Amino acid sequence: MRRSVALTVNGQARTVEVEPRTMLVQALRDGLGLTGTHVGCDTSQCGACTVLMDGMAVKSCTVLAVQADGSAVTTIEGMAHDGELHPLQDAFWENHGLQCGFCTPGMIMTAADLLAGNPDPTDTEIRHALEGNFCRCTGYQNIVKSIRAAAEQMRAASVGGGGQAS
């Protein structure tokens, strides 16, 4: 009982054969070989599997692959362009926002969702946005710092690049 699911993954049209029970994270990892999205738990708590689905952060361990049919999915592999890191990736690097790196993809995708809706979050807002993402290494401090730094850089780029200051 295989089903074919059509997705736009990191800007590319992809189809993947899945079972009805297959989760989006398994379709990405096993079906498409995108192993940057991680599985850290089985209770939808840890957020290591977070991806953007139609622009919104979702835990891909809790979305059936068939539910994602027709969606645009962005994973950590789709964040850098032409060898240039996304400002979030760059900020995590500069501010030591990662140690073992296992939670990092989920953290970055969650942060991307946050900054899309709130380009200038307070530390408290950042910490609340990370409620669904566990990190066991960093104590979160440098993750918060990284997201703040990325927000700053993205705001500056948006002002400088698009003249969208208001």
Added chain:
Amino acid sequence: MTVTIGAPLRRKEDPRFLTGTAHYVDDITLPGMAHAAVLRSPYAHANIRSIDTSRAVAMPGVLGVFTGTDFMEYNPLPMAWPAGGSAGLQNNVNTPRILATDSVKWTGEGVAAVVAETREQAFDALEAIHVEWEPLPAVVDAEQATQPGAPQLHENAPNNVVFTWTVGDRDGTDRAFAEAEVIVRQRLVNQRLIPNPMEVRGDVGRYDPASGEYTIWMSSQTPHIQRLLLAAFVMGVPEHKIRVIAPDVGGGFGAKIYCYADYAMVLGLSKKLAGRPVKWVETRRESYGSTTHGRDHITYLEVAAKRDGEVTGLRVKTYANLGGRLSTIGPGIPTTLYGRLLAGPYRFPNVWCEVVGVYTNTTFVDAYRGAGRPEATYVLERAMDLLADELGIDPAEIRRRNFLPPDAFPYRNPSGLGRAPNGAEILIDSGNYEPALDKALAIAGYERLDEAKAEARGRDKYLGAGLSTYLEVCGVAPSKWIGAVGEGWGAAMWESANIRVHLTGKIVLTIGTSSHGQGHETTMAQIVAGELGVPVEDVIVQHSDTQGTPFGYGTYGSRSAAVGGTAAQLAAGKVKEKAKRLAAHLLEASPDDIVYESGKLYVRGSPDRAKTIQEIAFAIDLGFDLPAGMEPYLDETAYYDAPNCTFPFGTHVAIVEVDEGTGAVDLVRYIAVDDVGNRINPLIVEGQIHGGIAQGVGQALWEGAVYGENGALLSGSMLDYALPRASWLPDLELDQTVTPSPTNPLGVKGVGETGTIASTPAVVNAVVDALSPLGIRHIDMPLTPARVWAAMQQAKG
């Protein structure tokens, strides 16, 4: 020394983690790979009457179903660190087999394995295995397990006692208590924790029928040790026929140090499948039951003192829960790494410690971040506060009065750190505790806390401050000590490093330690780059593959920088020496006249005719023109056995507010002043402290493994076990003092565990301080709202 040591460089290893291109075990797919899943016991204690696998074997995609009897060619797992010393010879060691054969001792012990074409098929088939169980009574509490009438786990361990181990001076301590002006007593529970690295454990095993060689990728902190243990103790295969690779490892915190049953299982399964690779990755729920836990002590604490606050004696009895069977170094943690360190930074003239190691129907317990030292620090720092409360002396003042003074070092502590049975001496080599205390108190505004407390009362909050003036033992090393006959774990503790300067110019360092988040690829490169005077980018660090790296004991005990880093530095020194000899030959000078500066070599006075280390290496590697007796290739190895451990210390201050209505604790501020010696990369050091504190705070306030009376793990998932979340923690305020370690030439001490060791008692002391107006003097962890609220109601009558 160049600027690379001490520079807050961003990490060399980060790009692969940031772009999703790192490779953890579960990211590895090999051609023809099959998938294994393990059926685990639903009972905490039961006999296995029979296992019927016939239905499972017939399920779609199933390649085989195996039980414990299919792995009898392999030995039970090794236990490498008996308590030793006063506990004598341990002849009651019970360790897991690959799969249980006759009985299970905890919920989650493996009893059967399915191998199938896909992971889903393997899990489906587990459901079709029928086990006929004979449930037995269970016991989960270590103290209760030693009482008459308790369920018995193992025939060779009456009353479930693994060992009774003592250290210190019993008579002297008894005298101190007989003469004491004041005695405080408290029962403390240091609850069981579940380490929870974000990546669960897993392996990919491959047997090569042609060569008889095994390769295993495992999520491990200790690839070299695992090869040794698998070869020599479990599988009976020559060491050279096993290759262990720890690819990118998503955190460990101690839980990935050990020899687990699944290693030999996946290799054995691959052999049974004629060489098809086999992957097994635990689920998180599975991990909660089958990967080691930490802590789980019940302690009776007594402190003897004079009325002026001077401590005169410390008496401790601890029941240490070791689980249903023993893990690789389980008994060593609550003994050597706990009892011997109990006196901490204080001048206790007399210490007596008795530890009873106990079997219970729970998951096995082993080192978890800090490993024995957090338990010791918790006992000691609670003791200082209880004594301060009893005498009406400020907690900062009572610590100050009892600190070892700066001229006390080297210091032989009375809880037995210094005297291994073979005569090896471990002395506390350095320390200067008051400046860290003063700094932390100043940052915290300790003098003005009464105002803050009064202000908080106006908001129906109780505010409190808690101190932890910890001393830890890191850089776990000296082989003569750790390997002492009758005390140690029968292995050594040195580290290794090899440097090869390739013909194409890169300096490749291979090491025996194993990074799993600590940033060795950066830190170790900084050490070598600093020593050789080359850019950090030119030093490539490779690790965690037994084929291609020198043997090392691995990464734990905050030892990689102090021991492994020193080995890297020494290897670089050897590279310099050989380069100098060749430079002397090429430049027609004496080696004594060659200057090595910023990666260049020249004859003193002629810097214009300098050759770079790469040019020299190229010449040595080719070997066209070498001086008599010099071997080609610039390839140097150093093995370093440290003469001593290292002794980081510091003061942490927690400030909390407790809500009067709900008992909820809010960690308002957290100040950490740590002395970890010189800092190779301050960015990484601070990251280690942040993470360590978060884990220690987690124990104080939220985390705890909870077993039902029947032995069911009630906190058996991430949904039920409260890990710290971002919004629960404040911005941590870090500062430092620097007392370089005199033990190693880098002057480093180790920083992986300080935060965890220090923070737990600081937070508990703060909550108790906050609630002291109600007469509360102790609450056992975790200090959840329900527990705190109940204590407040009880205190209020």
